Amino acid sequence: MKKLINSPADVLADALRGIQAAHPDVRVDTENRVILRGEPTRAGKVALVSGGGSGHEPMHGGFVGRGMLDAACAGEVFTSPTPDQMLAADQAVDSGAGVLHIVKNYTGDVLNFEMAAELAQGEGIRVETVVVADDVAVQDSTWTAGRRGTGTTVILEKIVGALAEEGADLDAVLALAEKVSGNGRSMGVALTSCTVPSAGKPTFELPDDEMEVGVGIHGEPGRERRPLATAKEIASMLVDPILADMDATGPTIVLLSGLGGTPLIELYVMWAEIAPLLETAGVSVERVLVGDYITSLDMAGCSLTIVKADEEMLRLWDAPVVTPGLRWGA
Amino acid sequence: MTDVTTADLRAWITRFASLIDEHQTELTELDSAIGDADHGSNMARGMHAVLPKLDGAATPADLGKAIGMTLVSTVGGASGPLYGTFFLRLGGAAGAEDALDAATLGAALRAGVEGVVQRGKAEPGDKTMIDAFTPALQAWDDAVAGGADAVSAAEAAATAAAAGRDATVPLVARKGRASYLGERSAGHLDPGAASATLLLEALRDTLAAS
Numbered sequence: 001m002k003k004l005i006n007s008p009a010d011v012l013a014d015a016l017r018g019i020q021a022a023h024p025d026v027r028v029d030t031e032n033r034v035i036l037r038g039e040p041t042r043a044g045k046v047a048l049v050s051g052g053g054s055g056h057e058p059m060h061g062g063f064v065g066r067g068m069l070d071a072a073c074a075g076e077v078f079t080s081p082t083p084d085q086m087l088a089a090d091q092a093v094d095s096g097a098g099v100l101h102i103v104k105n106y107t108g109d110v111l112n113f114e115m116a117a118e119l120a121q122g123e124g125i126r127v128e129t130v131v132v133a134d135d136v137a138v139q140d141s142t143w144t145a146g147r148r149g150t151g152t153t154v155i156l157e158k159i160v161g162a163l164a165e166e167g168a169d170l171d172a173v174l175a176l177a178e179k180v181s182g183n184g185r186s187m188g189v190a191l192t193s194c195t196v197p198s199a200g201k202p203t204f205e206l207p208d209d210e211m212e213v214g215v216g217i218h219g220e221p222g223r224e225r226r227p228l229a230t231a232k233e234i235a236s237m238l239v240d241p242i243l244a245d246m247d248a249t250g251p252t253i254v255l256l257s258g259l260g261g262t263p264l265i266e267l268y269v270m271w272a273e274i275a276p277l278l279e280t281a282g283v284s285v286e287r288v289l290v291g292d293y294i295t296s297l298d299m300a301g302c303s304l305t306i307v308k309a310d311e312e313m314l315r316l317w318d319a320p321v322v323t324p325g326l327r328w329g330a
Numbered sequence: 331m332t333d334v335t336t337a338d339l340r341a342w343i344t345r346f347a348s349l350i351d352e353h354q355t356e357l358t359e360l361d362s363a364i365g366d367a368d369h370g371s372n373m374a375r376g377m378h379a380v381l382p383k384l385d386g387a388a389t390p391a392d393l394g395k396a397i398g399m400t401l402v403s404t405v406g407g408a409s410g411p412l413y414g415t416f417f418l419r420l421g422g423a424a425g426a427e428d429a430l431d432a433a434t435l436g437a438a439l440r441a442g443v444e445g446v447v448q449r450g451k452a453e454p455g456d457k458t459m460i461d462a463f464t465p466a467l468q469a470w471d472d473a474v475a476g477g478a479d480a481v482s483a484a485e486a487a488a489t490a491a492a493a494g495r496d497a498t499v500p501l502v503a504r505k506g507r508a509s510y511l512g513e514r515s516a517g518h519l520d521p522g523a524a525s526a527t528l529l530l531e532a533l534r535d536t537l538a539a540s
Binding site: 053075076077078079080081082083084106107108112138139144145148196198199203204221 | 368412506
């Protein structure tokens with residue numbers, strides 16, 4: 001394992017110090033490992049709290065700021081944060097208008113946020129929860145923990161963050177969050193494994209001439225292993241299962257995210273192949289993001305997310321956002 | 331031996347912590363195969379945080395609360411809330427009496443496991459820690475019904491847990507991150523069942539030595 005770290009045990013604490021040093025607009029509560037906006041929550045504004053295992057940067061800490069999250073709880077690498085961290089975040093950002101927990105559908109995240117919501121409610125903070133489960137690689141059946149939450153989370157945090165910034169109440173914020181979540185689908189592909197620092201070696205073995213299709217954001221294996229293909233062929237492997245699962249005709253917001261180990265030039269090669277496929281299928285891509293937004297440490301590969309969007313969602317998408325990882329219009 | 335005391339329970343947890351350390355790499359490797367490669371390091375981090383809290387707990391109830399809260403706030407993942415709930419419920423059921431007979435300790439273990447089932451909504455056969463815990467509880471109760479003391483009950487429970495753990499190999503996971511693999515999760519030992527077995531083996535080792 002070759003990594004720019006001091007020791008595997010210190011990765012998170014050291015990274016939080018770096019985030020604090022690089023971004024004066026955010027404040028890091030190092031004791032509770034919560035990343036907060038520099039300014040306290042405006043009275044009457046619904047607060048958005050998200051979080052999850054670290055290693056997916058810039059998600060979630062990179063999306064804390066005006067127009068997006070109020071706080072993000074950072075777990076250990078690929079490990080969900082704990083309820084006391086989330087409670088500390090809720091207490092820090094609740095202005096009396098309540099808190100929305102944005103949770104990706106992983107057993108650990110769901111269980112810990114569930115316990116945190118109980119604790120916060122016990123202290124008189126109103127908490128609602130949206131669970132993102134958008135990964136079409138996973139069968140959505142009663143026989144699994146349900147679909148994983150991936151790229152739709154980023155788009156949801158942006159759109160719903162803008163609505164909360166406008167002063168909408170918690171019911172309205174929750175309703176939009178559920179709508180965005182229901183409208184999103186994702187699919188990923190990995191060309192290499194990632195290496196979790198505390199494990200010290202790649203999570204899975206993947207020969208040079210093979211790839212893992214339908215991979216998750218933690219190096220958990222995907223739908224199937226196939227011989228390495230061209231960008232053009234891979235584009236279909238990402239687009240087809242998504243379109244098979246949703247009616248994506250009409251306006252959409254699309255995210256093509258690298259997984260941490262893929263250069264931007266390859267993501268653009270991929271987008272050059274994906275864009276015409278979507279156009280042919282009648283999908284109208286109104287907005288697109290290409291880059292590293294939800295990553296998997298050093299994994300090579302990418303994930304594609306398509307969210308059906310109406311006029312209001314597009315308007316909220318375009319609203320100003322000022323965060324370390326996403327910034328426009330301000 | 332006659333009854334299990336708070337001191338015995340402290341020794342149990344200390345032994346569990348050292349077994350987790352010993353098997354940390356193995357647990358993480360099991361988790362790499364079907365999960366996200368963090369079970370060993372998470373449990374080790376949690377148990378290292380638990381050790382300094384043991385001496386301050388005067389009763390089984392205090393001990394369960396201290397261990398449970400520490401695990402919930404340090405482990406993360408699914409294991410934090412699940413093991414945390416186990417110890418919180420176990421302590422609650424064991425109460426403030428410093429002398430637990432085999433039946434009382436069995437009931438406390440059962441309360442802990444019921445908490446895990448409630449929190450994780452898993453059933454036997456889902457390829458989780460429940461697959462080690464369930465046969466262990468049955469073996470404990472059977473031993474007690476046959477007149478066994480806690481030492482023999484723990485011996486029987488540890489053996490049954492190990493068998494339950496090994497029986498997770500062919501199962502297809504239906505809970506947790508391994509469930510995303512579907513059929514590909516078959517052929518691997520479940521890391522949660524492996525750590526749960528270590529918990530019962532630690533109890534066996536401790537009671538046998540006391």
